[in-house]
Amino acid sequence: MKYLVNVTTLAYKDDKCAGCGRCVEVCPQGVFEMNEKKAMITDRDLCMECGACAKNCDFEAISVNSGVGCAAAIINSMIKGGEPNCGCSDTSGSSNCC
Amino acid sequence: MEILKFVKKVQPPYVTGTLTTPAGTARRVATSWSRQDRWGMIRSRISAFRMAYIVEPGLYAVGSPTKDSDVFVTANYKLTFDILRRSLYQIDAWILVLDTKGINVWCAAGKGTFGTDELVRQIRLSKLDSVVEHRRIILPQLGAVGVSASQAQKITGFRVFFGPVDARDIPAYVALGRKKTKEMSTIRFNILDRLVLTPMEINPAMKKFPWFALAVLVLFGLQPSGILFSSIWHPGMTFLLFGLLAVLAGAFVTPVLLPFVPFRSFAVKGWIVGMAMVAGAVLIIDPLPLHNMLLLVSVYVFFPALSSYIALQFTGSTTFTGMSGVKKELKIGITLYATATAAFIIMVVVYKLKEWEVI
Numbered sequence: 048m049k050y051l052v053n054v055t056t057l058a059y060k061d062d063k064c065a066g067c068g069r070c071v072e073v074c075p076q077g078v079f080e081m082n083e084k085k086a087m088i089t090d091r092d093l094c095m096e097c098g099a100c101a102k103n104c105d106f107e108a109i110s111v112n113s114g115v116g117c118a119a120a121i122i123n124s125m126i127k128g129g130e131p132n133c134g135c136s137d138t139s140g141s142s143n144c145c
Numbered sequence: 146m147e148i149l150k151f152v153k154k155v156q157p158p159y160v161t162g163t164l165t166t167p168a169g170t171a172r173r174v175a176t177s178w179s180r181q182d183r184w185g186m187i188r189s190r191i192s193a194f195r196m197a198y199i200v201e202p203g204l205y206a207v208g209s210p211t212k213d214s215d216v217f218v219t220a221n222y223k224l225t226f227d228i229l230r231r232s233l234y235q236i237d238a239w240i241l242v243l244d245t246k247g248i249n250v251w252c253a254a255g256k257g258t259f260g261t262d263e264l265v266r267q268i269r270l271s272k273l274d275s276v277v278e279h280r281r282i283i284l285p286q287l288g289a290v291g292v293s294a295s296q297a298q299k300i301t302g303f304r305v306f307f308g309p310v311d312a313r314d315i316p317a318y319v320a321l322g323r324k325k326t327k328e329m330s331t332i333r334f335n336i337l338d339r340l341v342l343t344p345m346e347i348n349p350a351m352k353k354f355p356w357f358a359l360a361v362l363v364l365f366g367l368q369p370s371g372i373l374f375s376s377i378w379h380p381g382m383t384f385l386l387f388g389l390l391a392v393l394a395g396a397f398v399t400p401v402l403l404p405f406v407p408f409r410s411f412a413v414k415g416w417i418v419g420m421a422m423v424a425g426a427v428l429i430i431d432p433l434p435l436h437n438m439l440l441l442v443s444v445y446v447f448f449p450a451l452s453s454y455i456a457l458q459f460t461g462s463t464t465f466t467g468m469s470g471v472k473k474e475l476k477i478g479i480t481l482y483a484t485a486t487a488a489f490i491i492m493v494v495v496y497k498l499k500e501w502e503v504i
Contacts, residue, residue: 050466050470054467054470071330072289072330073286073289073330075287075331075332075464094467099287102289113468115255116467118411118458118471118474121472121475
Protein backbone atom coordinates (compact mmCIF):
# COMPACT_ATOMS: atom_id res chain seq x y z
CA MET A 48 0.00 0.00 0.00
CA LYS A 49 1.20 3.44 -0.83
CA TYR A 50 0.45 6.73 0.90
CA LEU A 51 0.52 10.26 -0.54
CA VAL A 52 3.02 10.84 -3.36
CA ASN A 53 5.73 13.52 -3.48
CA VAL A 54 5.67 14.26 0.24
CA THR A 55 8.58 12.28 1.68
CA THR A 56 11.65 14.16 2.89
CA LEU A 57 13.92 11.23 2.04
CA ALA A 58 17.13 12.35 0.32
CA TYR A 59 19.85 10.04 -0.95
CA LYS A 60 23.29 10.92 -2.30
CA ASP A 61 24.65 7.93 -4.16
CA ASP A 62 28.18 9.39 -4.41
CA LYS A 63 28.51 8.94 -0.63
CA CYS A 64 27.21 5.36 -0.65
CA ALA A 65 29.80 2.75 0.29
CA GLY A 66 27.55 -0.15 -0.60
CA CYS A 67 27.27 -1.69 2.88
CA GLY A 68 23.64 -2.65 2.32
CA ARG A 69 22.36 -1.60 5.75
CA CYS A 70 19.58 0.53 4.23
CA VAL A 71 18.28 -2.47 2.29
CA GLU A 72 18.43 -4.52 5.49
CA VAL A 73 16.46 -2.05 7.63
CA CYS A 74 13.86 -0.50 5.32
CA PRO A 75 10.45 -2.12 5.99
CA GLN A 76 9.00 -0.67 2.79
CA GLY A 77 11.56 -1.94 0.28
CA VAL A 78 12.58 1.58 -0.76
CA PHE A 79 16.22 0.55 -1.29
CA GLU A 80 17.79 -2.12 -3.43
CA MET A 81 21.42 -2.95 -4.15
CA ASN A 82 22.53 -2.27 -7.69
CA GLU A 83 26.18 -2.85 -8.64
CA LYS A 84 27.51 -2.42 -5.11
CA LYS A 85 25.55 0.74 -4.46
CA ALA A 86 22.14 1.34 -2.95
CA MET A 87 19.43 2.48 -5.30
CA ILE A 88 15.99 3.91 -4.58
CA THR A 89 13.19 1.83 -6.05
CA ASP A 90 10.18 4.06 -5.33
CA ARG A 91 10.59 6.94 -2.91
CA ASP A 92 6.83 7.33 -2.50
CA LEU A 93 6.88 4.07 -0.54
CA CYS A 94 8.93 5.81 2.17
CA MET A 95 7.15 6.26 5.49
CA GLU A 96 9.91 8.41 7.01
CA CYS A 97 10.66 6.03 9.89
CA GLY A 98 14.34 7.01 9.73
CA ALA A 99 15.87 3.52 10.11
CA CYS A 100 18.00 3.94 6.97
CA ALA A 101 19.47 7.30 7.93
CA LYS A 102 20.12 6.07 11.49
CA ASN A 103 22.08 3.12 10.15
CA CYS A 104 23.91 4.79 7.28
CA ASP A 105 27.50 5.33 8.45
CA PHE A 106 28.38 7.36 5.38
CA GLU A 107 25.78 10.12 5.64
CA ALA A 108 24.41 9.23 2.25
CA ILE A 109 20.81 9.23 3.47
CA SER A 110 18.83 11.89 5.25
CA VAL A 111 15.17 11.97 6.16
CA ASN A 112 13.09 14.13 8.43
CA SER A 113 11.76 11.22 10.43
CA GLY A 114 8.83 11.19 12.77
CA VAL A 115 5.58 9.49 13.53
CA GLY A 116 2.98 9.47 10.78
CA CYS A 117 0.17 9.62 13.29
CA ALA A 118 -2.63 12.19 13.14
CA ALA A 119 -3.27 12.18 16.91
CA ALA A 120 0.41 12.82 17.63
CA ILE A 121 0.65 15.63 15.10
CA ILE A 122 -2.54 17.31 16.37
CA ASN A 123 -1.13 17.08 19.90
CA SER A 124 2.12 18.70 18.83
CA MET A 125 0.18 21.49 17.09
CA ILE A 126 -1.68 22.21 20.32
CA LYS A 127 1.11 21.71 22.83
CA GLY A 128 4.11 22.48 20.62
CA GLY A 129 7.19 20.34 20.23
CA GLU A 130 7.86 17.39 17.97
CA PRO A 131 5.01 14.99 17.25
CA ASN A 132 5.34 11.83 19.25
CA CYS A 133 2.68 9.43 20.24
CA GLY A 134 3.49 9.40 23.93
CA CYS A 135 3.30 5.63 23.90
CA SER A 136 6.56 5.28 25.78
CA ASP A 137 5.69 7.72 28.52
CA THR A 138 4.70 6.23 31.82
CA SER A 139 1.72 8.57 31.71
CA GLY A 140 1.12 7.51 28.11
CA SER A 141 -2.35 7.66 26.74
CA SER A 142 -3.91 4.38 25.80
CA ASN A 143 -5.19 5.37 22.41
CA CYS A 144 -2.09 5.39 20.26
CA CYS A 145 0.08 3.00 18.29
CA MET B 146 12.54 -28.25 46.61
CA GLU B 147 9.19 -27.12 47.93
CA ILE B 148 10.83 -24.84 50.46
CA LEU B 149 13.08 -23.34 47.80
CA LYS B 150 10.03 -22.31 45.84
CA PHE B 151 8.85 -20.13 48.68
CA VAL B 152 12.24 -18.58 49.32
CA LYS B 153 12.83 -17.74 45.67
CA LYS B 154 10.97 -14.97 43.93
CA VAL B 155 7.72 -16.18 42.43
CA GLN B 156 8.28 -16.69 38.73
CA PRO B 157 5.69 -15.87 36.08
CA PRO B 158 3.95 -18.93 34.61
CA TYR B 159 5.75 -18.82 31.26
CA VAL B 160 9.07 -19.43 33.05
CA THR B 161 9.63 -23.18 33.09
CA GLY B 162 12.97 -23.33 34.86
CA THR B 163 16.42 -21.86 35.11
CA LEU B 164 19.65 -22.40 33.26
CA THR B 165 23.13 -21.88 34.69
CA THR B 166 25.38 -19.76 32.53
CA PRO B 167 28.96 -18.53 33.01
CA ALA B 168 27.37 -15.20 33.94
CA GLY B 169 24.86 -16.56 36.47
CA THR B 170 21.42 -17.93 35.80
CA ALA B 171 18.97 -17.30 32.99
CA ARG B 172 15.28 -18.08 33.08
CA ARG B 173 14.08 -20.66 30.61
CA VAL B 174 10.71 -19.86 29.03
CA ALA B 175 8.14 -21.95 27.21
CA THR B 176 7.70 -21.64 23.45
CA SER B 177 4.00 -22.40 23.66
CA TRP B 178 1.21 -20.17 24.88
CA SER B 179 -0.92 -20.97 27.87
CA ARG B 180 -4.57 -19.98 28.14
CA GLN B 181 -3.40 -17.06 30.28
CA ASP B 182 -1.10 -15.83 27.48
CA ARG B 183 -3.93 -16.00 24.95
CA TRP B 184 -6.30 -14.13 27.22
CA GLY B 185 -3.59 -11.53 27.81
CA MET B 186 -3.24 -11.05 24.08
CA ILE B 187 -6.97 -10.49 23.65
CA ARG B 188 -7.12 -8.03 26.53
CA SER B 189 -4.14 -6.06 25.25
CA ARG B 190 -5.69 -5.87 21.80
CA ILE B 191 -8.92 -4.34 23.03
CA SER B 192 -8.13 -2.15 25.99
CA ALA B 193 -5.70 -0.07 28.00
CA PHE B 194 -4.66 -3.33 29.68
CA ARG B 195 -1.76 -3.29 27.22
CA MET B 196 -0.22 -0.32 29.00
CA ALA B 197 0.84 -2.53 31.90
CA TYR B 198 1.50 -5.82 30.15
CA ILE B 199 5.19 -6.25 30.82
CA VAL B 200 8.05 -8.72 31.17
CA GLU B 201 11.08 -8.18 33.37
CA PRO B 202 14.04 -7.09 31.20
CA GLY B 203 17.13 -9.30 31.06
CA LEU B 204 18.39 -12.58 29.67
CA TYR B 205 16.09 -15.55 29.00
CA ALA B 206 16.57 -18.91 27.31
CA VAL B 207 14.45 -21.10 25.07
CA GLY B 208 15.34 -24.77 24.65
CA SER B 209 18.91 -25.58 25.71
CA PRO B 210 21.10 -22.81 24.32
CA THR B 211 24.90 -23.00 24.46
CA LYS B 212 27.73 -20.52 24.05
CA ASP B 213 27.26 -20.82 20.29
CA SER B 214 23.50 -20.18 20.19
CA ASP B 215 21.92 -17.12 18.62
CA VAL B 216 20.79 -14.18 20.74
CA PHE B 217 17.46 -12.55 19.87
CA VAL B 218 16.79 -9.09 21.24
CA THR B 219 13.26 -7.89 21.97
CA ALA B 220 11.09 -5.38 23.84
CA ASN B 221 9.52 -5.97 27.24
CA TYR B 222 5.91 -5.60 26.09
CA LYS B 223 4.64 -9.05 27.00
CA LEU B 224 2.74 -9.61 23.75
CA THR B 225 5.94 -8.87 21.79
CA PHE B 226 7.93 -11.23 24.02
CA ASP B 227 5.24 -13.93 23.67
CA ILE B 228 5.23 -13.71 19.87
CA LEU B 229 9.02 -14.04 19.83
CA ARG B 230 9.21 -17.06 22.15
CA ARG B 231 6.42 -18.79 20.24
CA SER B 232 8.41 -18.26 17.02
CA LEU B 233 11.44 -19.94 18.61
CA TYR B 234 9.68 -23.31 18.89
CA GLN B 235 12.30 -26.09 18.77
CA ILE B 236 15.13 -23.57 18.47
CA ASP B 237 17.82 -23.29 21.16
CA ALA B 238 18.43 -19.61 21.65
CA TRP B 239 18.96 -16.75 24.06
CA ILE B 240 16.47 -13.90 24.38
CA LEU B 241 17.69 -10.52 25.58
CA VAL B 242 14.77 -8.37 26.70
CA LEU B 243 15.34 -4.61 26.68
CA ASP B 244 13.51 -2.29 29.05
CA THR B 245 11.15 -0.45 26.69
CA LYS B 246 8.66 0.43 29.45
CA GLY B 247 6.24 -2.20 28.18
CA ILE B 248 6.06 -0.80 24.64
CA ASN B 249 6.36 -2.82 21.44
CA VAL B 250 9.55 -2.74 19.35
CA TRP B 251 8.47 -0.31 16.68
CA CYS B 252 6.90 2.36 18.86
CA ALA B 253 9.72 2.08 21.39
CA ALA B 254 12.34 2.35 18.64
CA GLY B 255 10.64 5.47 17.30
CA LYS B 256 10.87 6.95 20.75
CA GLY B 257 14.42 5.74 21.33
CA THR B 258 13.69 3.49 24.30
CA PHE B 259 14.40 0.48 22.11
CA GLY B 260 17.70 2.16 21.30
CA THR B 261 21.46 1.87 21.14
CA ASP B 262 21.96 2.93 24.78
CA GLU B 263 19.48 0.44 26.22
CA LEU B 264 20.88 -2.34 24.03
CA VAL B 265 24.41 -1.63 25.27
CA ARG B 266 23.15 -1.47 28.86
CA GLN B 267 21.38 -4.85 28.69
CA ILE B 268 24.34 -6.52 26.94
CA ARG B 269 26.52 -5.37 29.85
CA LEU B 270 24.01 -6.14 32.62
CA SER B 271 23.50 -9.69 31.33
CA LYS B 272 27.26 -10.16 30.81
CA LEU B 273 26.39 -11.46 27.37
CA ASP B 274 30.07 -11.58 26.36
CA SER B 275 30.63 -14.38 28.86
CA VAL B 276 27.36 -16.19 28.10
CA VAL B 277 28.15 -16.63 24.41
CA GLU B 278 31.47 -16.97 22.64
CA HIS B 279 30.39 -15.52 19.30
CA ARG B 280 29.84 -11.80 18.83
CA ARG B 281 26.55 -11.43 17.01
CA ILE B 282 23.07 -10.42 18.09
CA ILE B 283 19.84 -10.51 16.12
CA LEU B 284 17.46 -7.60 16.45
CA PRO B 285 13.97 -7.28 15.05
CA GLN B 286 14.21 -5.24 11.86
CA LEU B 287 11.75 -2.63 13.09
CA GLY B 288 14.15 -1.89 15.95
CA ALA B 289 16.50 -0.28 13.42
CA VAL B 290 14.68 3.02 13.82
CA GLY B 291 16.22 3.32 17.29
CA VAL B 292 19.43 1.31 17.08
CA SER B 293 22.60 2.28 15.27
CA ALA B 294 24.20 -1.06 14.49
CA SER B 295 27.68 0.37 14.02
CA GLN B 296 27.61 2.33 17.28
CA ALA B 297 26.42 -0.68 19.22
CA GLN B 298 29.19 -2.79 17.69
CA LYS B 299 31.83 -0.17 18.44
CA ILE B 300 30.89 -0.13 22.12
CA THR B 301 30.11 -3.80 22.78
CA GLY B 302 31.89 -5.74 20.05
CA PHE B 303 28.65 -7.45 19.09
CA ARG B 304 27.72 -7.27 15.42
CA VAL B 305 24.07 -6.39 14.96
CA PHE B 306 21.99 -8.37 12.48
CA PHE B 307 18.57 -6.95 11.75
CA GLY B 308 16.39 -10.01 11.41
CA PRO B 309 12.96 -10.32 9.81
CA VAL B 310 10.17 -7.80 10.44
CA ASP B 311 7.87 -10.57 11.59
CA ALA B 312 9.04 -13.02 14.27
CA ARG B 313 7.19 -15.79 12.42
CA ASP B 314 9.94 -15.71 9.78
CA ILE B 315 12.74 -16.38 12.30
CA PRO B 316 13.00 -20.16 11.68
CA ALA B 317 13.31 -19.55 7.92
CA TYR B 318 15.78 -16.72 8.53
CA VAL B 319 17.93 -18.93 10.74
CA ALA B 320 17.73 -21.78 8.21
CA LEU B 321 18.94 -19.42 5.47
CA GLY B 322 22.00 -18.57 7.56
CA ARG B 323 20.78 -15.17 8.78
CA LYS B 324 19.71 -14.05 5.33
CA LYS B 325 16.46 -12.29 4.58
CA THR B 326 14.28 -12.56 1.54
CA LYS B 327 12.55 -9.41 0.36
CA GLU B 328 9.29 -10.70 1.88
CA MET B 329 10.94 -11.09 5.28
CA SER B 330 12.12 -7.49 5.34
CA THR B 331 8.94 -5.92 4.00
CA ILE B 332 6.12 -5.23 6.37
CA ARG B 333 2.77 -6.90 5.80
CA PHE B 334 -0.51 -5.16 6.42
CA ASN B 335 -3.26 -7.44 5.22
CA ILE B 336 -6.93 -7.39 6.10
CA LEU B 337 -6.43 -9.45 9.28
CA ASP B 338 -3.55 -7.25 10.43
CA ARG B 339 -5.87 -4.27 10.06
CA LEU B 340 -8.88 -5.98 11.61
CA VAL B 341 -7.10 -6.72 14.91
CA LEU B 342 -6.24 -3.03 15.21
CA THR B 343 -9.81 -1.79 14.94
CA PRO B 344 -10.90 -2.37 18.57
CA MET B 345 -8.33 0.19 19.65
CA GLU B 346 -9.65 2.61 17.02
CA ILE B 347 -13.26 2.19 18.15
CA ASN B 348 -12.42 2.23 21.86
CA PRO B 349 -10.91 5.77 22.05
CA ALA B 350 -13.55 7.16 19.69
CA MET B 351 -16.33 5.75 21.88
CA LYS B 352 -14.71 7.25 24.98
CA LYS B 353 -15.52 10.68 23.55
CA PHE B 354 -18.99 9.64 22.43
CA PRO B 355 -20.79 10.47 25.72
CA TRP B 356 -19.81 14.14 25.29
CA PHE B 357 -21.27 14.19 21.81
CA ALA B 358 -24.39 12.45 23.11
CA LEU B 359 -24.77 14.95 25.93
CA ALA B 360 -24.43 17.91 23.56
CA VAL B 361 -26.94 16.47 21.11
CA LEU B 362 -29.50 15.59 23.76
CA VAL B 363 -29.27 18.94 25.49
CA LEU B 364 -29.51 20.78 22.18
CA PHE B 365 -32.57 18.90 20.99
CA GLY B 366 -34.18 18.77 24.39
CA LEU B 367 -33.81 22.49 24.93
CA GLN B 368 -37.12 24.34 24.95
CA PRO B 369 -38.03 27.88 25.96
CA SER B 370 -39.42 26.27 29.10
CA GLY B 371 -36.25 24.25 29.88
CA ILE B 372 -34.98 20.89 28.82
CA LEU B 373 -37.89 18.80 27.74
CA PHE B 374 -37.11 15.12 27.58
CA SER B 375 -40.06 14.13 25.45
CA SER B 376 -38.73 16.18 22.54
CA ILE B 377 -35.25 14.65 22.80
CA TRP B 378 -36.26 11.41 21.24
CA HIS B 379 -36.97 12.07 17.63
CA PRO B 380 -34.16 14.27 16.27
CA GLY B 381 -31.80 13.55 19.18
CA MET B 382 -31.87 9.78 18.77
CA THR B 383 -31.51 10.11 15.02
CA PHE B 384 -28.36 12.18 15.48
CA LEU B 385 -26.93 9.73 18.02
CA LEU B 386 -27.50 6.91 15.55
CA PHE B 387 -25.63 8.81 12.85
CA GLY B 388 -22.85 9.53 15.37
CA LEU B 389 -22.43 5.78 15.97
CA LEU B 390 -22.52 5.21 12.23
CA ALA B 391 -19.71 7.73 11.72
CA VAL B 392 -17.57 5.96 14.37
CA LEU B 393 -18.25 2.63 12.66
CA ALA B 394 -17.36 4.10 9.26
CA GLY B 395 -14.16 5.83 10.39
CA ALA B 396 -12.82 3.41 12.99
CA PHE B 397 -13.88 0.07 11.54
CA VAL B 398 -15.04 0.02 7.92
CA THR B 399 -12.37 2.37 6.56
CA PRO B 400 -9.42 0.58 8.25
CA VAL B 401 -10.65 -2.86 7.22
CA LEU B 402 -11.43 -1.92 3.61
CA LEU B 403 -8.45 0.47 3.38
CA PRO B 404 -6.93 -0.56 0.03
CA PHE B 405 -10.34 -0.96 -1.59
CA VAL B 406 -11.54 2.56 -0.82
CA PRO B 407 -10.40 4.93 -3.59
CA PHE B 408 -7.74 7.65 -3.14
CA ARG B 409 -4.58 7.67 -1.03
CA SER B 410 -5.63 10.26 1.52
CA PHE B 411 -7.07 8.77 4.71
CA ALA B 412 -9.28 11.83 5.17
CA VAL B 413 -10.81 11.28 1.73
CA LYS B 414 -11.18 7.53 2.31
CA GLY B 415 -12.95 8.15 5.61
CA TRP B 416 -15.21 10.77 4.05
CA ILE B 417 -16.21 8.47 1.19
CA VAL B 418 -17.05 5.57 3.52
CA GLY B 419 -18.86 7.93 5.91
CA MET B 420 -20.85 9.49 3.07
CA ALA B 421 -21.83 6.08 1.69
CA MET B 422 -22.99 4.86 5.10
CA VAL B 423 -24.86 8.06 5.93
CA ALA B 424 -26.60 8.06 2.55
CA GLY B 425 -27.41 4.36 2.94
CA ALA B 426 -28.91 4.92 6.38
CA VAL B 427 -30.95 7.91 5.20
CA LEU B 428 -32.37 5.83 2.35
CA ILE B 429 -33.03 2.67 4.33
CA ILE B 430 -34.15 4.01 7.71
CA ASP B 431 -35.64 7.24 6.35
CA PRO B 432 -35.82 8.90 9.79
CA LEU B 433 -38.74 11.28 10.15
CA PRO B 434 -36.70 14.24 11.55
CA LEU B 435 -34.62 14.24 8.37
CA HIS B 436 -37.68 15.14 6.31
CA ASN B 437 -36.71 18.59 7.50
CA MET B 438 -34.34 19.89 4.82
CA LEU B 439 -32.11 21.80 7.26
CA LEU B 440 -31.50 18.75 9.45
CA LEU B 441 -30.94 16.53 6.42
CA VAL B 442 -28.27 18.88 5.06
CA SER B 443 -26.65 19.16 8.50
CA VAL B 444 -26.38 15.36 8.70
CA TYR B 445 -24.69 15.18 5.29
CA VAL B 446 -22.31 18.01 6.21
CA PHE B 447 -21.23 16.76 9.62
CA PHE B 448 -21.21 12.96 9.84
CA PRO B 449 -19.09 12.12 6.77
CA ALA B 450 -16.61 14.75 8.05
CA LEU B 451 -16.61 13.05 11.47
CA SER B 452 -15.94 9.69 9.84
CA SER B 453 -13.11 11.33 7.86
CA TYR B 454 -11.55 12.73 11.03
CA ILE B 455 -11.74 9.37 12.81
CA ALA B 456 -10.29 7.56 9.76
CA LEU B 457 -7.37 9.98 9.77
CA GLN B 458 -6.51 8.76 13.28
CA PHE B 459 -5.80 5.33 11.82
CA THR B 460 -2.62 6.77 10.27
CA GLY B 461 -1.11 6.19 13.74
CA SER B 462 -1.63 2.44 13.43
CA THR B 463 -0.67 1.80 9.83
CA THR B 464 2.65 0.59 8.53
CA PHE B 465 3.03 2.93 5.58
CA THR B 466 2.00 6.49 6.47
CA GLY B 467 4.72 9.07 7.00
CA MET B 468 4.76 12.29 8.98
CA SER B 469 4.97 14.64 5.97
CA GLY B 470 1.89 13.07 4.42
CA VAL B 471 -0.19 13.20 7.59
CA LYS B 472 0.84 16.82 8.15
CA LYS B 473 -0.30 17.65 4.63
CA GLU B 474 -3.67 15.99 5.23
CA LEU B 475 -4.16 17.80 8.52
CA LYS B 476 -3.23 21.16 7.07
CA ILE B 477 -6.21 21.02 4.74
CA GLY B 478 -8.36 18.73 6.88
CA ILE B 479 -8.52 20.70 10.12
CA THR B 480 -9.98 23.78 8.39
CA LEU B 481 -12.60 21.64 6.68
CA TYR B 482 -13.51 19.80 9.89
CA ALA B 483 -13.84 23.07 11.80
CA THR B 484 -15.98 24.55 9.01
CA ALA B 485 -18.21 21.48 8.82
CA THR B 486 -18.68 21.44 12.61
CA ALA B 487 -19.50 25.16 12.73
CA ALA B 488 -21.96 24.86 9.82
CA PHE B 489 -23.56 21.85 11.53
CA ILE B 490 -24.06 23.71 14.81
CA ILE B 491 -25.46 26.77 13.03
CA MET B 492 -27.96 24.65 11.08
CA VAL B 493 -29.16 22.83 14.16
CA VAL B 494 -29.49 26.08 16.12
CA VAL B 495 -31.42 27.70 13.23
CA TYR B 496 -33.68 24.63 13.19
CA LYS B 497 -34.34 25.04 16.91
CA LEU B 498 -35.02 28.77 16.58
CA LYS B 499 -37.50 28.05 13.80
CA GLU B 500 -39.13 25.40 15.95
CA TRP B 501 -39.58 27.98 18.71
CA GLU B 502 -40.88 30.35 16.07
CA VAL B 503 -38.21 32.89 16.96
CA ILE B 504 -37.31 33.28 13.33
